[in-house]
Amino acid sequence: MKNENIPAEVKSKSLKEARDEINDILNKLESKDADLSGSIEDYKRLIQLNNHIDGLFKKKVREISAIKKDIKKK
Secondary structure, eight states, X not given: OOGGGSOHHXXXXXXXXXXXXXXXXXXXXXXXXXXXXXXXXXXXXXXXXXXXXXXXXXXXXXXXXXXXXXXXXX
């Protein structure tokens, strides 16, 4: 799933908010009362949240790399 397919309300979440939602969904899926049809939607949501977190980490890596390059130039 590409970044463009992530809903705006997921993209607006902080890393902590996304992680907390992922933990809530995982707890729900691990429950003995988990509904299969609902589980598919929960799984799709997990993928969106995971891709969002991946994007946040990639952005941070680019920022750190840019800072390192600036430091090396000086």
